[in-house]
Amino acid sequence: MKMNATLDRRELLKLSALAGAAAVAASRAGVAAPVAPSGVTAANPDAGIKWDKAPCRFCGTGCHVRVGVKEDRVVAIEGEPLAEVNKGLLCVKGYHVGLALYGRDRLTHPMLRKNGKMERVSWEEAVDVVAKRVLAAPDKFAIYGSGQWTIPEGYVANKLMKAGLSNNHIEPNARLCMASAVTGFLSVYGVDEPAGAYDDLDHCDVLILWGNNMAEMHPVLFSRVIDRRARGGKVKIIDLGTRRTRSSEFADHYLEFKPNGDLAIANGIAHLLIKNGTYDKAFVEQHCNFRQDKTAASLNGESMTFEEYKMALAPFTPEHVAELSGVPAEQIHMLADLFGRRDLHITSTWCMGFNQHNRATDINRLCHSIHLLSGHFGKPGDAPTSLTGQPSACGTAREVGTMCHFLPGGRLVENAEHRAEAEQLWNVPAGRLKPKMGYHTVLMWEKFCTPTNQGGDISTIWVQVTNPGQSLPNLHKLFQAKKGLEDKFLIVSDVYPTATTELADLVLPSAMWVEKNGLYGNSERRTQQWFKMVNPPGEARDDAWQNLAVARRLHDLGHPGLKDKDGKFLFTFQDDAGKEVPVWEWPRYYEMNVDKVLFEDYRRFSRVKHKDLAPYDEYVKARGLRWPVVQQADGTWRETRFRFAEFDDPYVKKGAGVQFYHSSTKDDRAQVWFAPYTPPAEVPDADYPFWLCTGRVLEHWHTGTMTMRIPQLHGAVPYAYVEMHAADAEDRDIGNGDSVLVKTRRGELRLPVWVNGRSRPPRGSLFIPFFDERLLCNLLTLEVTCPISKEPDYKKCAATVVKAGPQAGKVGSI
Amino acid sequence: MPVSGLLLTLSTEEHVAAEVVRRLQSRREILLGELQQQWLPVAVDGCDERHSREVHDWIVKLPGVVFVDVVSVHFEDGEQTSSPHALTDCKAA
Structure with a gap:
């Protein structure tokens, strides 16, 4: 359709915006989308803008946006109406995401600190500096990335470290945000990541926000619930928090608890479920074991009987819980009564309130346990679900396994069988992978900021896609103490100057978001793909390329780990004709789809924990797919919304109903945990009240x-x-x-x-x-x-x- | 200035929703689409950023507006973004 010649450009934009909003209105109202007066829609190329899809760059919700590009610049953003996650909506950050590319102070050239000053250097010199720092002390080198790494970026960094350098000192900043959700899932179900999906928000009768300000942190998900109310649906929202937030304004009940009081509340609910006989006895007998940490804190703890569990909970009367938490006893009864009802569907969500907690794994366990105990699990609307803060905390940090104890696909570095599998898949000699965990984030930075002669045995850190100079706790100790340590070397790949680049010795300018190809994995196990749409500024380059270039330089400098057991370079790329392409040479990088090759390499790891991924091209067509994505008899690929539930999860045995097929006790059962209340590590006193x-x-x-x-x-x-x-x-x-x-x-x-x-x-x-x-x-x-x-x-x-x-x-x- | 597409969720009470529509129609910078049950699509075209924000805030506070979702924004003519930060040595680049 040709644009009306008399229609001025401003009117065109307004009509386009109105058409987008009308399409979403029609979708909500369940009627056919009206056509805008001009016939203009986002997808209409007559507007002079080329559109393509991408997940939003910001949080872990995984909204899909339509990105409008004109003359090599992102000029418009729309919510993607085809996306199940956001159904055409965006939050205030999302609809401004395109402007994140265009700050005036984008980093555009590599810079090296020489005699205390940052000086521009060539990429060749920069790559050489990194490689030689690594080569000088491979075991004292660390990579610190994030849940903003794309899946291929994290995979390259992980493979470089673990398979190339036999070094497990790689961490994502996800250690600071969802590591506790991981240990919670692992210790309860034996495998990471939520069983449910955002669909639960469409089906729950009760939504419990456990220290979770969803209205601000995951606003598009929250609007999904508010929209149900607007339609006349009854959704009770219970906000449990240590301060009132915007979420509290929408809540039917706001329960304010003292710090760490959530541990007492969860135990109080479990206590009443048993005392009142309202727990789901059949579900528990068929699907659950009981567990606790009897001596020291550990991932899998020790077993306990139901009677022991009941005894352990006995002190958590509503009155005692009220003393510990500050939440009145009648509110504890109210929560327990809700969980005791079988006619309701209850969804719990949490984010940093649980995860950034000195008893974080325990409070995650307890929330899962209440759902299991009450049978509010495995049906649409009945789910305990953690939400993530970064766009690929699940996809890259957790699934690719860029943490110091993980290998890809949920494998563990300390497990000999897992190492052998990874060595086979990566075609490296047996014994190449190191069995000892690397340093976790806090320890890594502590070692980096400690003088070498005092045990500080990390000498070089390469930071990618994150800003630890601002996000680490106790910055004086864990970051700023690097000042003056002459033998420590900080490399930072980023798009803007940050608190981290201030102390950097080498700064590498990166491409971001739609300046490169990418895949992310969101909070509900949904893997999402996008293509490069605009060029990065100056000499900024993809993070995956940066890792590949350093890997190749290390290979050329003679590091033996950069060869596989056949003597070939660890990272090889062949075009469709089978011809090798040296993608580590920047001009050749986009001769082929490097992301696709890396993703297909990684995808082989995804089966062992039933996190099956579809071929890359399936994600090109979709607005994300939730794993396990399993091929059907007709050749199509089907995603899974509800894990462990027979009605939707293809890996559950027929007739089982619910099956926890990665149970840590190898009996298809989940673990219901007891964990006592303890006060926080530091509490107010006379000096700090x-x-x-x-x-x-x-x-x-x-x-x-x-x-x-x-x-x-x-x-x-x-x-x-x-x-x-x-x-x-x-x-x-x-x-x-x-x-x-x-x-x-x-x-x-x-x-x-x-x-x-x-x-x-x-x-x-x-x-x-x-x-x-x-x-x-x-x-x-x-x-x-x-x-x-x-x-x-x-x-x-x-x-x-x-x-x-x-x-x-x-x-x-x- | 960005042109934004908004989706307003209005009260289910018809007379309240009708009053919202009447008040929205009084603002020339707001273009109204067709009301679909209680969902009303609108486009907002402010003369500058402050004005756009003022209009958005005015809509949010209207009695009868239950929720405002943002669907799109065009910023092709937008001002260049600037850094709020005192630059580090990287400024030398």
């Missing part, structure tokens, strides 16, 4: 390196701040916008105060968002970790507040 919680806001994504460069988002919340209760402020003669010093035993930070702001911390509590690199709240936080997942607790430590004088800056405007 406040609880300090840190977290995120709707408009900014994590450390803000992208969203703070988007004027609309920057303008909405331009500065970090500290929120406190009005009465606490009044007690200290602090007014809204006043500047205060927030102090902990690790550091202090000057911030403006926001009273009665977006969230409402209770008396004695403070909240600081971590998006602002000028106001690093992680100078204050504690590096105490969950003993099992090794994930730090960013949600609670002791702090004090002192009035500091005149206003330090504006408070967020909305």
Whole structure:
């Protein structure tokens, strides 16, 4: 269709926007989409814009966007109406995602620190510097990446480290955000990642948000629930939190608990289910075992009988739970009564509230256990589901296995059988893979920031796709202590200058998002693919290429690990005609689809834990597919929405109903855990009388390196701040916008105060968002970790507040 | 300035929803689509960023508007984004 010549361009854009919104309205109303007056739609090439699909660059929800490109620039973003995840909708970050590419200060050239100053160098020199640092001390080299690595990027880095360098010192920043969800799933089901899917949000009668501000952190998912209400559906929302948030505004019940009180609440629910006889006896007898950590914290614990379990729960009466948690006893009864009903479908969701917790694995276990005990599992709407914060925390960190203890596909480095399988798949000699776990994130950075002669045996870290200079806890100790350690070398691949590049010795400019091909895996096991749509600026290059170029340089310098057992380079690429393509030479990189080759190589690993992936080309056609993706008799590929449930999961035996086929006890049963209440690692006292919680806001994504460069988002919340209760402020003669010093035993930070702001911390509590690199709240936080997942607790430590004088800056405007 | 497509979820009470539509029609920068049950598609074209935000906030606060979802944004004519950060040595590039 030709554009109406009389229609001016502005009108065209408006009609296009209206057409998109009308299509979503029609979808919700269940009627055919109306045609816009001009006939203009997003897909209409007459608008002069070329459109293609991609998952959003930001959070773990995995919304699909349509990306509009004109003259090698992203010029428009629309929600993808064909995507099941978001059904055409986006959040405020999502619809600005295209602008994340266009900050003025994109990194465009490699830079090397020489005599204390950063100087531009060639890519050839940069790659050579990296390779020689590795070659000088391969076992003291580490890679620190993230859940923002694409799947192929993480796979290359993982293979380079584990199969090439026999080195397990590779971690993603996902250690800081969902490692505890992993240990929770593993210790309960014997295999990682949620059984349910976002479909549960469409079917649940009760949605319990466990320390989960879904309205701000996963707004498109939250709108799915609110939309059901708007249609007249009855969905009870229960918000369990340590402060009121935007999610609380939509909740039927807001239950405010003291830090670590969630452990007591979960035990209180289980106690009442048994005491009242309302637990699902048949489900438990058929599908569950009981477990606890009797002595030390461990992944699999020791077995216990039902009677022992019952006895362990006995102290958790509603009254005792009320004392420990601050939640009234009648509310504990209310929760237990809901779980005790079989006519309701209950979905629990959680994110950092559970995972960044000094007892994180335990609280994950307890939430799963309540669902198992009550039989609220394995039916649409009945699911305990963790949500992730990064677009490929599941796809890359967990499934590709870029953590120090993992191999791809859910295998473990300490398991000899798993190592042998990986060695066979990678065609490397037996014994190539190292059996000892590498350093987890906190330990890796501690070793890097410790002088070599004092045991600091990590000398070089290559940071990719993340910003630890802002996101690590206790930054003085775990990052800034690198200053002055002359023999330590920090390499950073990124798209913008960050708190991390400030201490870098070598900075490598990266391509981002639709400047390269990619695949991500979202929170509901959905693998999503996109193609490169625009060129990166300057000399910025793909992270996967950077890893391949270094691998090749190491090969050429003679590192024996970069050859397979046949003497060939570990990474080989052949075009359709079978001719080898040296993709490590940048001009040749896009001669073929490197992502496809890497993904197909990785895909071979996905079967052992039934995380089956489809061929690459299936993802090109789809808006993501949820694993296990299994080929049907007619040759088509079918995704799985509900794992372990016979009605949907092809790996469940016929007649089993529910089958936990990766059970850690090898009997197809899940583990119901008991875990006692213990107080937090650091609690307020006379010197530090406040609880300090840190977290995120709707408009900014994590450390803000992208969203703070988007004027609309920057303008909405331009500065970090500290929120406190009005009465606490009044007690200290602090007014809204006043500047205060927030102090902990690790550091202090000057911030403006926001009273009665977006969230409402209770008396004695403070909240600081971590998006602002000028106001690093992680100078204050504690590096105490969950003993099992090794994930730090960013949600609670002791702090004090002192009035500091005149206003330090504006408070967020909305 | 970005042109955005919004999906408004309106109250199920007809007279309340009708009042929302009437008030939206009074703003020339808002283009209304066809009401589909309680879902109303609109396009917003502000004269500048501040104005767009003001319109968005005004819509959110209208009695009878239950929820506002954003469906699209065009920023082809948008201002170049800038860094809020004091640059590090990388600035030398």
